[in-house]
Amino acid sequence: MSTQLPQDITTQIDKFLAKFPDDQRQSAVISSLFVVQNNNGGWLSTELMDAVADYIGMPKIAVYEVASFYSLFDLEEVGKHKIYLCTNIACMLRGSKSIAQYLQSKLNIKFNETTADGKVTLKSAECLGACGGAPMLQLDDQYHENLTFERIDALLEELD
Amino acid sequence: MEINKVCYRALHVPNSWTLDAYQSIGGYKVWRKILQEKTDPNKIIEQLKESGLRGRGGAGFPTATKWTFIKRDMPGQKYVVCNSDEGEPGTFKDRDIMRYNPHQLLEGIAIAGYVMGASVAYNYIRGEYREPIARMEAALAEANAARLLGKDILGSGFDMHIHNVEGAGAYICGEETALLDSLEGKKGLPRFKPPFPAAHGVYGKPTTVNNTETLASVPVILETGKYGNYKIFSVSGHVNKPGNYEVPLGITFRELLDLAGGMLDGKKLKAVIPGGSSAPVLPAEQIMDMPMDFDSLAKAGTMLGSGAVIVLNEDTCMVELLARISDFYMEESCGQCTPCREGTGWMARILHRILHGEGSKEDIDKLDSIASGIMGHTICALGDAAAMPVQSFIKHFRQEFVAKI
Amino acid sequence: MIKLEIDGETVEAEEGSSIIENADRLQIPIPRFCYHHKLSVAANCRMCLVHVENSRKPMPACATPVAEGMKVWTKSKEAVAAQHAVMEFLLVNHPLDCPICDQGGECELQDVAMGYGRDYSRYDEPKRAVIDQNLGPLIATDMTRCIHCTRCVRFGEEISGQREMGATGRGENTEIGTFIEQNVDSEVSANIIDLCPVGALTSKPFRFKARTWEMRQHPGIGTHDCIGANIYLHVHNEQVMRVVPRENERLNEIWLADRDRFSYTAVLHDERIRKPMIRKQDKWHVVSWVEALKYAISGIKLISQKYGAENFGALISPSASVEEQYLLQKLMRGLGINNIDHRLRQVDFRMQEAEPLYPTLGVDFADIEKQQAILVVGGNIPKEHPNLALKLRKAVVQGGSIACINPVAYKFNFDLLAEEITGTLIKSLQQVLDVLEQKSTGTAAVNKIAHMLRDDSGDKLIILGQLALQHPRAAELKALAIRISNITGAKFGFCSNGANAAGAWISGCVPHRMPGGHPTDEIGKHAGEMLEKPLRGYLLYGVEPEFDSVFGNKALTSVSESDFVVAVASYTSESIKQIADVILPIAQLVEMTGNYINVDGIWQELRAVTKPFGESRPGWKVLRVLANMAELEGFDYTDVSQVTDEICEIECAEKFVQNTLSAEPEEINNLKRFAPVSLYAVDGTVRRAGPLQQTADANLEPRICINQNTAKYIGLADGAYASVHSGGYHVKLKVLIDTQVADQVVIINQANRLTNPLPAHLTSVEVKQC
Numbered sequence A: 001m002s003t004q005l006p007q008d009i010t011t012q013i014d015k016f017l018a019k020f021p022d023d024q025r026q027s028a029v030i031s032s033l034f035v036v037q038n039n040n041g042g043w044l045s046t047e048l049m050d051a052v053a054d055y056i057g058m059p060k061i062a063v064y065e066v067a068s069f070y071s072l073f074d075l076e077e078v079g080k081h082k083i084y085l086c087t088n089i090a091c092m093l094r095g096s097k098s099i100a101q102y103l104q105s106k107l108n109i110k111f112n113e114t115t116a117d118g119k120v121t122l123k124s125a126e127c128l129g130a131c132g133g134a135p136m137l138q139l140d141d142q143y144h145e146n147l148t149f150e151r152i153d154a155l156l157e158e159l160d
Numbered sequence B: 001m002e003i004n005k006v007c008y009r010a011l012h013v014p015n016s017w018t019l020d021a022y023q024s025i026g027g028y029k030v031w032r033k034i035l036q037e038k039t040d041p042n043k044i045i046e047q048l049k050e051s052g053l054r055g056r057g058g059a060g061f062p063t064a065t066k067w068t069f070i071k072r073d074m075p076g077q078k079y080v081v082c083n084s085d086e087g088e089p090g091t092f093k094d095r096d097i098m099r100y101n102p103h104q105l106l107e108g109i110a111i112a113g114y115v116m117g118a119s120v121a122y123n124y125i126r127g128e129y130r131e132p133i134a135r136m137e138a139a140l141a142e143a144n145a146a147r148l149l150g151k152d153i154l155g156s157g158f159d160m161h162i163h164n165v166e167g168a169g170a171y172i173c174g175e176e177t178a179l180l181d182s183l184e185g186k187k188g189l190p191r192f193k194p195p196f197p198a199a200h201g202v203y204g205k206p207t208t209v210n211n212t213e214t215l216a217s218v219p220v221i222l223e224t225g226k227y228g229n230y231k232i233f234s235v236s237g238h239v240n241k242p243g244n245y246e247v248p249l250g251i252t253f254r255e256l257l258d259l260a261g262g263m264l265d266g267k268k269l270k271a272v273i274p275g276g277s278s279a280p281v282l283p284a285e286q287i288m289d290m291p292m293d294f295d296s297l298a299k300a301g302t303m304l305g306s307g308a309v310i311v312l313n314e315d316t317c318m319v320e321l322l323a324r325i326s327d328f329y330m331e332e333s334c335g336q337c338t339p340c341r342e343g344t345g346w347m348a349r350i351l352h353r354i355l356h357g358e359g360s361k362e363d364i365d366k367l368d369s370i371a372s373g374i375m376g377h378t379i380c381a382l383g384d385a386a387a388m389p390v391q392s393f394i395k396h397f398r399q400e401f402v403a404k405i
Numbered sequence C: 001m002i003k004l005e006i007d008g009e010t011v012e013a014e015e016g017s018s019i020i021e022n023a024d025r026l027q028i029p030i031p032r033f034c035y036h037h038k039l040s041v042a043a044n045c046r047m048c049l050v051h052v053e054n055s056r057k058p059m060p061a062c063a064t065p066v067a068e069g070m071k072v073w074t075k076s077k078e079a080v081a082a083q084h085a086v087m088e089f090l091l092v093n094h095p096l097d098c099p100i101c102d103q104g105g106e107c108e109l110q111d112v113a114m115g116y117g118r119d120y121s122r123y124d125e126p127k128r129a130v131i132d133q134n135l136g137p138l139i140a141t142d143m144t145r146c147i148h149c150t151r152c153v154r155f156g157e158e159i160s161g162q163r164e165m166g167a168t169g170r171g172e173n174t175e176i177g178t179f180i181e182q183n184v185d186s187e188v189s190a191n192i193i194d195l196c197p198v199g200a201l202t203s204k205p206f207r208f209k210a211r212t213w214e215m216r217q218h219p220g221i222g223t224h225d226c227i228g229a230n231i232y233l234h235v236h237n238e239q240v241m242r243v244v245p246r247e248n249e250r251l252n253e254i255w256l257a258d259r260d261r262f263s264y265t266a267v268l269h270d271e272r273i274r275k276p277m278i279r280k281q282d283k284w285h286v287v288s289w290v291e292a293l294k295y296a297i298s299g300i301k302l303i304s305q306k307y308g309a310e311n312f313g314a315l316i317s318p319s320a321s322v323e324e325q326y327l328l329q330k331l332m333r334g335l336g337i338n339n340i341d342h343r344l345r346q347v348d349f350r351m352q353e354a355e356p357l358y359p360t361l362g363v364d365f366a367d368i369e370k371q372q373a374i375l376v377v378g379g380n381i382p383k384e385h386p387n388l389a390l391k392l393r394k395a396v397v398q399g400g401s402i403a404c405i406n407p408v409a410y411k412f413n414f415d416l417l418a419e420e421i422t423g424t425l426i427k428s429l430q431q432v433l434d435v436l437e438q439k440s441t442g443t444a445a446v447n448k449i450a451h452m453l454r455d456d457s458g459d460k461l462i463i464l465g466q467l468a469l470q471h472p473r474a475a476e477l478k479a480l481a482i483r484i485s486n487i488t489g490a491k492f493g494f495c496s497n498g499a500n501a502a503g504a505w506i507s508g509c510v511p512h513r514m515p516g517g518h519p520t521d522e523i524g525k526h527a528g529e530m531l532e533k534p535l536r537g538y539l540l541y542g543v544e545p546e547f548d549s550v551f552g553n554k555a556l557t558s559v560s561e562s563d564f565v566v567a568v569a570s571y572t573s574e575s576i577k578q579i580a581d582v583i584l585p586i587a588q589l590v591e592m593t594g595n596y597i598n599v600d601g602i603w604q605e606l607r608a609v610t611k612p613f614g615e616s617r618p619g620w621k622v623l624r625v626l627a628n629m630a631e632l633e634g635f636d637y638t639d640v641s642q643v644t645d646e647i648c649e650i651e652c653a654e655k656f657v658q659n660t661l662s663a664e665p666e667e668i669n670n671l672k673r674f675a676p677v678s679l680y681a682v683d684g685t686v687r688r689a690g691p692l693q694q695t696a697d698a699n700l701e702p703r704i705c706i707n708q709n710t711a712k713y714i715g716l717a718d719g720a721y722a723s724v725h726s727g728g729y730h731v732k733l734k735v736l737i738d739t740q741v742a743d744q745v746v747i748i749n750q751a752n753r754l755t756n757p758l759p760a761h762l763t764s765v766e767v768k769q770c
Helices: A007-017 A025-038 A046-056 A060-069 A089-093 A096-107 A149-158 B019-024 B029-037 B041-051 B063-068 B093-100 B102-116 B130-145 B176-183 B212-224 B253-259 B294-299 B318-332 B338-355 B361-374 B382-404 C019-025 C077-092 C108-116 C151-160 C191-195 C258-266 C289-307 C322-334 C365-370 C386-397 C425-436 C444-455 C474-488 C501-506 C527-532 C553-560 C574-579 C619-629 C640-648 C708-714
Strands: A081-086 A120-125 A137-139 A142-144 B079-084 B120-125 B161-166 B207-211 B230-237 B243-248 B269-273 B308-313 C002-006 C009-013 C049-052 C071-073 C139-141 C166-168 C175-177 C201-203 C216-221 C230-236 C239-245 C277-280 C283-286 C312-316 C373-377 C401-406 C418-421 C460-464 C491-494 C537-541 C564-569 C582-585 C594-597 C603-606 C671-674 C704-706 C721-726 C729-737 C745-747 C764-769
Touching: A007 A025, A007 A046, A025 A046, A025 A060, A025 B161, A046 A060, A060 C166, A081 A089, A081 A096, A089 A096, A089 B230, A089 B308, A089 B318, A096 A120, A096 A149, A142 B130, B019 B102, B019 B130, B029 B102, B029 B212, B041 B063, B041 B102, B041 B212, B063 B102, B063 B207, B079 B102, B079 B176, B079 B212, B093 B102, B093 B130, B093 B212, B102 B120, B102 B130, B102 B161, B102 B207, B102 B212, B120 B130, B120 B176, B130 B161, B176 B207, B207 B212, B212 B230, B230 B253, B243 B253, B253 B308, B269 B382, B318 B338, B318 B382, B338 B361, B338 B382, B338 C077, B361 B382, B361 C077, C002 C019, C009 C019, C049 C077, C077 C108, C151 C191, C151 C386, C191 C201, C191 C239, C216 C603, C230 C258, C239 C258, C277 C289, C289 C312, C289 C537, C289 C564, C289 C582, C289 C619, C312 C322, C312 C527, C322 C501, C322 C537, C322 C594, C322 C619, C322 C640, C365 C386, C373 C386, C373 C425, C373 C444, C373 C474, C386 C401, C401 C425, C401 C444, C418 C444, C425 C444, C425 C474, C444 C474, C460 C474, C474 C491, C501 C594, C527 C553, C553 C574, C564 C574, C564 C619, C594 C640, C704 C708, C708 C729, C708 C764
Parallel strands: A081 A120, B079 B120, B079 B207, B120 B161, B230 B308, C002 C071, C312 C537, C373 C401, C373 C460, C401 C418, C460 C491, C537 C564, C564 C582, C671 C745, C704 C729
Antiparallel strands: A081 A137, A137 A142, B230 B243, B269 B308, C002 C009, C049 C071, C139 C201, C166 C175, C216 C230, C230 C239, C277 C283, C277 C582, C594 C603, C671 C764, C704 C745, C721 C729, C721 C764
């Protein structure tokens, strides 16, 4: 039997579905995948993607296409927290390279790796639209701008 | 010079994102008036035309003209889509509109819906913008509760259902037809045009796609009859006060640089990318007294684009910068059409070789030729966007590339 | 019409058509990869860029609609520059491994690169490599060669209606495939091999077998269903190396069922018979043709003399050629034997005199897609007649509605307007009739079906599927369908079993009609009577009783209990060796010449493309010599075409009695078994096609499929073993709980080694835990 989504998840998906015409359930797939991903420690397993496909009523491969296309979906296990450090030009001009080095050495991982304790996954991000506060990063849902080494220390300190 | 008078007019109000704050500065006045007077949509279009408002997403298409493509009395469902998928490197204006003035955007969307007879609108917001999404959702709930949106608004018989929809991390979804595909729950792949969204948009229905800033400008323009020529510049890079500045188009770069506090650490200006990373770069001597408007920049061989002004000082390595820009287009190419899918990676790889001192003399011309091979040969403008920086960097800073070889 | 200019030539074009369509019509070559005339326009490969006057940039010819006064140049400097640029991009990450690529010689990329590519590569960076996925036994992948044209993806979306392939990831890391490694299971999956312009998707059974230029191409037809899809056989060294589609807009368009494409792999199966054989003292002896034929004919004569001709029966495959069918009945009737039949899966023979001249769909196959309303009764169409399912899908895509009455909520490749899922097909069809006659109302689905058939103004059709045709009360279902069609104006028809049931009817391979459908006074026994109680002797022509008959092993027992059995066959098997007394080896489908009459009544010729295996001989010759030896008149043929001509000269009967049977009430007392035949068990050839037998549809391990209610009622769990009993027979199988099955319905496939012990004509069954 295939995995079924728990009711608290489907209730949330139903809210997204309500935004779209009845015959356009596929429109809710991105939001649904976010809900499912957040409920699964930040990543999507094949079983969960299949469950979303079944619930929304779309071909499984169409869900895989979406999940593998957008950068905010992770298809492999990730750390408890995700750090997206912007490395695009506006941040680069304001020192994102040294922030990147600092973060990597501090966490002792490279980009697209997870710390040994499973706490943090570090990613390099494309422009996150906060160039006025460059260099910046996104920690889970939160933006942090005008980064310095001290800010990084504080941020990592606060992580549970 | 007046600044921050249109989309950012609420910035000075505490908790500007709330309904109360917005109404305190005259928010929803225009919308109520339209509903009450049942204003002739043509009159609204006429006012917009007079204001000279041009699309703020990058292409600069006259908004009033776009709004005439969909007629109010056309049968069947029509849609308004707000493009809040801000992603052009260097651009961060729409984020602040949604964070600080979400109701004005809702009002603008509602008016667009009224003009085109679309009772449903989607505001597609990039998935990383959690805070703006939360602000938009809260504002939407307030507006719906106040019966300013929804069914039979204020007894006018007019319906307007606005929904916020989130993206999930793909620059290409800022391209309007890719956005429509994404809205339909697919990969964001740009569609070949024709047909245009006005004829065949979301779910195959007539659809108007406008940028956030464009729609948020509408209430103020209609209220005041002014400010059609105001534009937000997102200034970033080597300046003392990076940030958004909503100023009249035609302001010279020198004035804009002054507003942004001048060059960081007093360094010398080397060059400026005037309209987001896709825009061809201009060397300091060409940009300094350039009026920052659509036509002047076009004449200079670059573009106003989204108004993202990236300022580069004398220490900037142009090879490294271009390599990073090329990485971006490689990363964000949707992979649909051949020249962009294969060409963006090719250029990026050559650039990294050059950057690491492994380039050859032929590489520079090859880069230029690859860029020409992409240019104009793809479904959407991402191919061109990837090609233009390469060509302009080589054109203006060839010696820096040669020096790396 | 619109006037435009292409390369200086003035062209009249239809409004809304594209530049490429018109260029193709005028044979002006424009290179392309993603464009395909049967698929939607993707405009993603960019190879067809052409120069259009007043356009800022080159335009894709596939996606650009023509306009009045438009001027197009396909070979201008601008156009050629664009085409060269795109060609280079296509090749940068392509492995250029043509010498070891199966597509070499018929590769669109190779061909176009000759015209538009450079003679060296400017690409000095590392090339992309893609890890391959195993897509199952039919399709080989080399995805590093993929150029992302998405034809295979669009095929699934648009044509087969089963999205299996997708484009995952993005940018240069976009990968075409199934994402999760899994077999592609659709019954028409291998069409993506033809669609793939490069060597990314190739035929797995054909892999590295021959180069395209080494093979000779012969036209042929598919011989596993009554549609008769058009094919080409590619032959090298007296061996069929592969089968590809031959375009025929009236039938298969360009699509082949995997069954028609890969059944050639059975041609040289181990069970092919090399020489004639006879059994003496329970041992098989290879003998000369003369001896074997003499043995056969004297045996038949002996049985007829000893027990009477009514105690000998001939059963012929519905997939034999019309010439073989005609000669067999002529031989048998010449010997006074009237027990002749091809209807091996039929259970209900009532009203056989009311059957039309030959079975049809009621409308031309090509017109299925034009139907506005279609009712399917008792059929899993995609798994019975894949090409018909593609047509049904087309009807839906073009705005038609399809509804069904079925014992299982089958997964169709099209959306249904309504489905009545029930074990009582007759009852539900009667209800549809009652609603139409305003006698009563039915279930919601029945009402919708009646509404659909009554209200739709366009063409309407009722199709009976295999489960209806095999139904023990099939004659009542047919009578109901006819009454409904009389009321609603819907046409009525079905796809018969085998490739040439139409030929069998027309040539007189039924016990109650002579060639041409003319009635006879000497009505023989039908297949049911011949197999239910043993006769004294049988001639089996291309028939393996336990697999080809609805009676399963019981049919085998009946035959084995007789005194003398002649097996005329291409393949032998352990059971044939047990029951037969003489085996006469005949040419396999690709080795013989003959005609097949399809569901539209179209005669299609099959010509031998290789020599017969071993000493086997064309079937028509074997039958002729048997008749000659029996000293029958009128068997002086020297060529098969003389047989064909003789059949063609027969004037066919036109009027037949009406099936006015009224349906009796139908209830399920216990449990009711339905017995589908797997797609890949329909005849001896596909049962021996190795690659097809490795697919999921081969259903090698059939289960007892019941729904959760039935399972609960009996006390069975998913995966447990249970035994099914009926009429003193039983089988033990694993249980599969399938929520799609109707209440009180048990689905157990027939034509399978494991299920053959339980004859499929017995539908009232008991299921017990064990």
